[in-house]
Amino acid sequence: xxxxxxxxxxxxxxxxxxxxxxxxxxxxxxxxxxxxxxxxxxxxxxxxxxxxxxxxxxxxxxxxxxxxxxxxxxxxxxxxxxxxxx
Numbered sequence: 001x002x003x004x005x006x007x008x009x010x011x012x013x014x015x016x017x018x019x020x021x022x023x024x025x026x027x028x029x030x031x032x033x034x035x036x037x038x039x040x041x042x043x044x045x046x047x048x049x050x051x052x053x054x055x056x057x058x059x060x061x062x063x064x065x066x067x068x069x070x071x072x073x074x075x076x077x078x079x080x081x082x083x084x085x086x
Contacts, residue, residue: 005060029066033073045081050073
């Protein structure tokens, strides 16, 4: 039997917390991403970008709710940050 790697809400929250982002306990993927993009600094944006790139290019399956939060919150915020600080 094959075991697939999945990235669920808890994995996302764990990765964000490991990068030093603070969020309320029990936060949804959307809420966690919203917290992560508040007040981005260069270091935080770089860490977040690396995490997102690793998740999107890795072999793990990203659950739809997590992918939607990344697409809706993280990618636009990182793109905007890059434009403003290029």
